[in-house]
Amino acid sequence: MHRMLWMIGAMLLLCGEPAWSNENPYRLRPEPAVSAIVLVIDCSGSMRGQAFEDAKAGAMRFVEEMHASDVAAVVAFSDEVKEVQGMTGDREALRRAISGLRAGGRTKLYDAIARSILRIMNWEGGRIVVFLTDGRDTGSRYTAEELRKIGASEGLFVYGIGLGDVDQDALSALSAATGGTFEVTEQSSDLPDLYPRILAEYYRKYGDLLSRSGALSVRSLPDGRKVLVNAREEGFSPAKLDALTPGMYRVQVFFENGTWACEVPVKQGQRTVVDARASHLGATIVIASLPSNATVFLDETYVGVTAIAQIPVGAGEQGWEQAALGDTRQLRVARVPYGVHRLKFRAIPDFDFGSEQEFEVEIQVADPQVAVYVEILGTARSPYTLDSAGTARIVGGAKRSPFDELDDF
Numbered sequence: 001m002h003r004m005l006w007m008i009g010a011m012l013l014l015c016g017e018p019a020w021s022n023e024n025p026y027r028l029r030p031e032p033a034v035s036a037i038v039l040v041i042d043c044s045g046s047m048r049g050q051a052f053e054d055a056k057a058g059a060m061r062f063v064e065e066m067h068a069s070d071v072a073a074v075v076a077f078s079d080e081v082k083e084v085q086g087m088t089g090d091r092e093a094l095r096r097a098i099s100g101l102r103a104g105g106r107t108k109l110y111d112a113i114a115r116s117i118l119r120i121m122n123w124e125g126g127r128i129v130v131f132l133t134d135g136r137d138t139g140s141r142y143t144a145e146e147l148r149k150i151g152a153s154e155g156l157f158v159y160g161i162g163l164g165d166v167d168q169d170a171l172s173a174l175s176a177a178t179g180g181t182f183e184v185t186e187q188s189s190d191l192p193d194l195y196p197r198i199l200a201e202y203y204r205k206y207g208d209l210l211s212r213s214g215a216l217s218v219r220s221l222p223d224g225r226k227v228l229v230n231a232r233e234e235g236f237s238p239a240k241l242d243a244l245t246p247g248m249y250r251v252q253v254f255f256e257n258g259t260w261a262c263e264v265p266v267k268q269g270q271r272t273v274v275d276a277r278a279s280h281l282g283a284t285i286v287i288a289s290l291p292s293n294a295t296v297f298l299d300e301t302y303v304g305v306t307a308i309a310q311i312p313v314g315a316g317e318q319g320w321e322q323a324a325l326g327d328t329r330q331l332r333v334a335r336v337p338y339g340v341h342r343l344k345f346r347a348i349p350d351f352d353f354g355s356e357q358e359f360e361v362e363i364q365v366a367d368p369q370v371a372v373y374v375e376i377l378g379t380a381r382s383p384y385t386l387d388s389a390g391t392a393r394i395v396g397g398a399k400r401s402p403f404d405e406l407d408d409f
Contacts, residue, residue, distance in 0.1 A: 026264045026274045029155070033211035033269070035126035035202075036087060037072040038116035039063075039098070040109075042133045042163075044078045047103045051163060051188035055132055056098050058161075058195035062130070063094045065196050067203070073119060074098060077112035078105030079139075083119070109133045110140035113147050113174075117156055126207050127156045128180075130198060132191070133171075134163040144170035151178040152238040155217045155271045157206065159198045163188055177235075179206065179242050209243045214266035216241040220253050220276040228252040237276070257281055258338035261367070282335035283365045286324050289345055289374045296331060297344040304331045306345075311373065324371035338365050345374050 039059050047055065059074075066072060074085040074097040085097030113131055120127040129151075137144075144167070151158045151174065159180040160171050168184055175182040181201065183194055218227050220237035227239040230250055234241060237253060246268045253260040253276040260276040287296055289306040296303050307330050313323035324330060346358040359376045 025262060025276065025280065026272055028265075028267060028270045028272055030124045031155075031210055031215060031269055031271050032125050033069075033207075034124075035067070035070045035128060035207050035210075036120045036123040037066065037070060037128045037130060038075055038119055039072060040075045040077065040112050040116050040129060040131035041098070041101060042078075042107065042109065042131075042135070043076045043101055043103050043105070044107045044135060045104045046107075047134050051134060051191075052101075052103045054188040054191040055163075056101060058132075058191035058193070059098045060095055061192055062195040062199050063091055063098070065199055066091075067207070070207075073116075074101075075112055075116050075119075076101055077108050078103070079108065080105070081108055081112045081115050083115070087119070087123075106138045107133060107135045108140045109135075109137040110142040110144060110147060112140075113158065114140075114142040114150070117147070117150055117154065117158075120156065121154050126202075126210055127154075128159065128202060129156060130159045130161075130195075132161045132163065133166055135165060136167050144174050148174045148177045149223060149238055152240040153217060153219045153273075155215060155240060155273065157202065159202065161185070161191065161194055161198070163191070177238075177240065179240055206242050210269065212268060213243045214246045214268055215271040216244060216249060216251075216264070216266055216274065217271060218251055218253065218274045218276065220255075220260070220278075222255075222278065225276075226254040228254075251276070255281060259366075282337050283368055283370050285333045285336050285365070285370045285372060286327070287331045287333065287343070287372045287374075288324060289376055291376060294345045294374070294376060296333075297346075298333060298336065299341050300344075303333045306331050320373070321371045324373065325369050336365055336370075340364055343372065343374075345376055 039062065041055060041059060063072065071087050071089045072094055073083060073087045074094060076082050076084050084101065085094055088094065109131065113129055116129045156178055157180045158175050158178045160175050160182040162168060162171060162182065162184040164186060166184065172182040181198070183198065185194065216229065218237055218239045223237045225237045227234045227237050229241060244266050246266055248263050249266050250261065250263050251274055255278040257278060258281040260281055262274065264272050264274055266272050287306055288311050292306050292308045292310070294306045296306060309329040311320060311324045311327055311330070313320045340362060342360060342362050344358065344360040359374055363372065
């Protein structure tokens with residue numbers, strides 16, 4: 001009995017073997033068990049007096065309670081942003097820098113945070129910015145929203161302390177996006193306790209886990225897209241996840257023109273930085289048929305002719321999808337948008353078996369690489385159904401052999 005059979009195999013590849021060009025959509029950056037910290041301290045005129053002394057006392061306690069292997073820098077801001085102490089593990093140098101701070105001027109908070117982020121962006125290990133401000137930003141070139149995106153994209157932690165009238169919404173969003181917290185107090189006397197409390201929280205949740213966990217940052221172009229990691233919503237891109245158990249993670253980013261998906265490794269002591277692009281959306285479809293030399297139409301657009309060479313592994317046998325995808329002789333259609341499409345096959349046999357020797361099927365394209373195999377033997381217009389193995393079988397209607405065309409002679 002002649003039959004019409006089609007098989008479709010879809011593979012979600014590890015992104016080390018991307019489905020588009022040779023670009024790898026993720027990279028690994030080392031995050032060893034050491035932390036680099038920048039203390040950003042408000043030195044504007046409104047900080048003069050006891051508030052400033054309390055702030056310096058809190059920063060001193062912070063330095064005293066840092067892990068011995070950690071390093072820190074001190075950045076002061078008012079009318080200008082100045083690094084008063086470069087990155088060092090010398091506790092005495094850090095204490096001198098803090099003690100020598102003087103108050104006066106405006107509040108260029110966002111520029112100070114930006115400079116601090118740039119200072120540690122390429123540092124290996126945990127990277128933390130801890131800022132203190134007693135007012136709203138005045139005169140910065142950067143915005144809180146820009147800093148939120150930079151911090152989450154680069155995998156930094158931003159912790160903050162607000163004293164009095166501050167922009168709580170913007171600063172809380174900035175800290176939350178990076179895994180940090182933003183604390184607000186009306187009393188400067190709370191500062192000597194707030195500083196070490198923030199440090200202890202960082203160590204407990206992240207810093208002390210660096211040696212045995214991994215981390216993940218998911219970025220996209222355009223950004224602001226919903227992110228799922230292992231089917232769990234993780235906010236919008238750029239998204240940052242820390243203290244993860246090493247293993248493989250499925251990342252999905254939802255764009256208007258489809259869903260970008262990838263499996264990426266999260267490794268101990270490293271951060272996996274994923275870059276999803278709307279322009280990457282689209283699958284590569286490898287198409288084979290029996291008989292070969294069949295013309296193929298995708299959504300009524302001609303896309304080519306199937307190869308004479310057959311897939312080295314029989315369709316339906318274990319590994320046939322991988323074999324088809326790796327066979328460069330087969331018809332290959334690149335950047336097919338994700339979603340539902342119709343494929344139409346029309347056989348060109350050695351002699352005419354009749355006009356009904358074609359097959360049309362609707363397929364769901366949801367993975368970066370898809371293999372489709374069709375046996376064009378039967379009546380394409382007969383209804384069909386899919387079984388659990390992905391095989392289309394004719395149901396109802398007349399099954400017709402192409403040799404029936406010869407009965408009229």
